[in-house]
Amino acid sequence: xxxxxxxxxxxxxxxxxxxxxxxxxxxxxxxxxxxxxxxxxxxxxxxxxxxxxxxxxxxxxxxxxxxxxxxxxxxxxxxxxxxxxxxxxxxxxxxxxxxxxxxxxxxxxxxxxxxxxxxxxxxxxxxxxxxxxxxxxxxxxxxxxxxxxxxxxxxxxxxxxxxxxxxxxxxxxxxxxxxxxxxxxxxxxxxxxxxxxxxxxxxxxxxxxxxxxxxxxxxxxxxxxxxxxxxxxxxxxxxxxxxxxxxxxxxxxxxxxxxxxxxxxxxxxxxxxxxxxxxxxxxxxxxxxxxxxxxxxxxxxxxxxxxxxxxxxxxxxxxxxxxxxxxxxxxxxxxxxxx
Numbered sequence: 028x029x030x031x032x033x034x035x036x037x038x039x040x041x042x043x044x045x046x047x048x049x050x051x052x053x054x055x056x057x058x059x060x061x062x063x064x065x066x067x068x069x070x071x072x073x074x075x076x077x078x079x080x081x082x083x084x085x086x087x088x089x090x091x092x093x094x095x096x097x098x099x100x101x102x103x104x105x106x107x108x109x110x111x112x113x114x115x116x117x118x119x120x121x122x123x124x125x126x127x128x129x130x131x132x133x134x135x136x137x138x139x140x141x142x143x144x145x146x147x148x149x150x151x152x153x154x155x156x157x158x159x160x161x162x163x164x165x166x167x168x169x170x171x172x173x174x175x176x177x178x179x180x181x182x183x184x185x186x187x188x189x190x191x192x193x194x195x196x197x198x199x200x201x202x203x204x205x206x207x208x209x210x211x212x213x214x215x216x217x218x219x220x221x222x223x224x225x226x227x228x229x230x231x232x233x234x235x236x237x238x239x240x241x242x243x244x245x246x247x248x249x250x251x252x253x254x255x256x257x258x259x260x261x262x263x264x265x266x267x268x269x270x271x272x273x274x275x276x277x278x279x280x281x282x283x284x285x286x287x288x289x290x291x292x293x294x295x296x297x298x299x300x301x302x303x304x305x306x307x308x309x310x311x312x313x314x315x316x317x318x319x320x321x322x323x324x325x326x327x328x329x330x331x332x333x334x335x336x337x338x339x340x341x342x343x344x345x346x347x348x349x350x351x352x353x354x355x356x357x358x359x360x361x362x363x364x365x366x
Contacts, residue, residue: 046114058131064099067180069176094301114225115214125304127199130232149272159172206225235303253282261325262323278313289347
C-alpha cells in the first residue's frame with residue numbers, strides 16, 4: 028500500500044504543475060524481523076551463558092534504536108520503497124519540508140490502555156539488553172534475561188504473522204498534508220535566495236530508511252534547514268528541541284530559535300521514538316508533533332483513521348508552520364496567507 032500512496036501523492040503534485048523525482052531504495056516491510064534477530068541474540072547469549080553473543084545482541088539493540096551502524100541491514104533491506112522529492116526556486120539557501128508517508132503494523136504495546144507505558148517498557152528492555160553481557164557470566168541471571176528475550180522473540184514472530192498494518196491517518200497522512208500544502212503555497216512565489224524542497228519519505232517506521240537514503244544522496248546541503256512534520260492530526264502542538272530514544276541529540280539552528288519566539292506550540296524533549304531528522308545529525312532541524320496526555324493519539328493502532336483526525340488541528344499546524352517560515356524569511360517577499 029505504500030507504493031499506492033506514493034502514486035496518489037505524485038499525482039497530486041504533478042496535477043499542480045510540480046516535477047516529482049522518485050528516489051528508490053530498499054528497506055524491510057516491518058521492523059519486527061530485525062528486532063526478532065536482536066531478541067534471539069540476547070536470548071541465546073543468556074541461555075547459553077555466552078557473554079560475547081549477549082554483547083553482540085546489546086550492540087544490535089543500540090544500533091537499531093540509536094541509529095548506529097548495522098552490518099546485517101542488507102539481510103532485511105530487500106523490498107522496494109521510494110522517496111518523493113519536488114523542488115522550487117534556485118537560491119543558495121535551502122528549506123526542506125519533510126514528512127513520511129508510510130505506516131506500520133500494530134502490536135499489543137500500542138493498545139491505548141497500555142501505550143502510556145511504552146517508554147517504561149522500552150527502558151526495561153534497554154536495561155536488560157545492556158546488562159545481558161555481564162549477566163551471562165553470573166549463575167541464573169543470564170538465563171532469566173535470556174528467557175525474557177526468547178519470549179519477546181516469540182511475540183514478535185506472532186506480530187509479524189498476524190498483525191495488520193494500520194491506516195496511518197494521523198501517523199503520518201496529517202504531516203504529509205501539512206508539508207505538501209506548505210510546499211504548494213511556497214512554490215507559487217519562492218523568496219529570493221531560497222530553494223524549497225519537499226521530501227516525502229518512505230519507510231520511516233522501520234528505521235528512517237527513506238531519510239537515510241535522502242541524506243546519503245547528497246541532495247540536502249549541509250546548511251539546509253529541515254522542518255519535519257509528524258503526527259499532527261490531534262492533540263496539543265509541540266516543537267521538539269531534541270530527540271533520542273537512547274542517546275539524546277539536542278537541536279540547534281534558526282528553526283529552533285524561531286520556534287522559541289513564536290507562540291502556539293510548546294517545547295518538547297522527544298524521547299518516545301525517533302523522527303526522520305535522526306538521519307541528519309549535523310543539520311539544523313526542527314520537528315512538529317501533537318500529543319495527547321504525553322503520547323501520540325491512536326499510535327500504531329487500528330483506530331488511526333481519518334475519522335479520528337481533527338482537521339482544525341491540522342490547519343492550525345499549517346498556520347503555525349507558515350508563521351515559523353515567515354519569521355525566517357521576513358526580509359523577503361511576503362508569502363501568501365491562504366492555501
